[in-house]
Amino acid sequence: MKSRFAEYFNHDEDASEYDVEVRNEFNPIRTGYGETLAWVAQKAQVSPKDSVLDLGCGTGNTSALLSKTAGLVCVDVSLKMMELAKLKLAAIENLTFIQSDLLEFFDRNKLKFDRIVSTYAIHHLTENEKALLFKEIYKCLAPGGRAVFGDLMFQNDHEKEKVVQSLLKKGHKEGVADIKDEFFWDLDNALNQLEKLGFLTVVKRFSELSWGLAAIKI
Ligand SMILES: C[S@@+](CC[C@H](N)C(=O)[O-])C[C@H]1O[C@@H](n2cnc3c(N)ncnc32)[C@H](O)[C@@H]1O
Structure with missing residues (x-):
């Protein structure tokens, strides 16, 4: 199955500007980007014997932070991003x-x-698609x-409303438009789904919008 909005969120047109844009951490969508990537790379605890998958690798900023692997699939x-x-x-x-597409990748590869x-x-996938993806990741x-x-x-819908109001107060209309256009995670839902699958989870917040979530398969 292909994610519904895979082509809509294909970043071909953003590729040439992407690495400059993500460094603008005054944009609330980008605040915490660098710290979040560093945390992900550190929590992944990659060793040279590990095979590693980077989902939605973009221009490779997260993969670039990883230690040596036994094999990396992006x-x-x-x-254009790749x-x-x-x-x-x-x-x-x-x-x-x-x-x-991320979901199609799991249909076609049994690695x-x-x-x-x-x-x-993953915020480019709908809530249902995220749930399917988590199952594939677990398998x-x-x-x-x-x-x-x-x-x-967002922690949940209630917190989402608070963050949206805070962004509007600060004049970040574009950030609020992105929130409406995309599928920012509902963290409580995601944790519930991941824990039901059999993951231990660790969460860290880096800004109003950026979070890290480590899921360890027991
Ligand atoms: C905001 S960029 C993030 C790139 C990189 N991981 C980073 O942190 O800088 C999102 C990436 O996901 C890709 N993408 C969006 N929807 C996708 C989908 N359904 N399947 C595969 N890739 C997708 C886009 O093409 C883009 O490269």
Whole structure:
């Protein structure tokens, strides 16, 4: 199954400006970006024997922070974002790029991984699609494996409303438009789903919108 909005959120058109744009942490969507990626890379605890999957790798900013792996697979729907990732990650051995929608990737590949990382990509999937993705992630992780996410999230609907009002007060109309257009995580729901699947979870907040979530398969 393909995610409903995979082509709409394909970042081909944003690729050339993306790495400049993410450094503008005055934009509330980008506040905490650097810290979130660093946390994801650290919590992934990658060792040289681990096979690693980066879901929605974009220009490769998260993969670039990982320690040496036994093999790294980077997946994204955008060829242009991955072209930039290829340049950035050129020194990494055992690196594979796959152009695919995230859900379709799991339909077509029955690979196993020790570690999965994903930053600022899964908020492009609807709530139902996220639930399907979590199941696939659980299935393809080895026991003791971990999936570490950094993304745009709200604790729950009540908190979402508070953050939206706070952003409006500060004049961040574009940020509020993005919230309406995309599917920022409902963290309480995600934790519930991940824990039901059999993950232990750890959460850290980096800004009004950016959170990290580590899910460890028991
Ligand atoms: C905001 S960027 C994040 C890139 C990178 N992980 C980072 O943290 O900088 C989101 C990426 O997800 C990709 N993407 C969006 N929806 C997708 C989908 N359904 N399947 C695969 N990739 C998707 C986009 O093309 C884009 O490269």
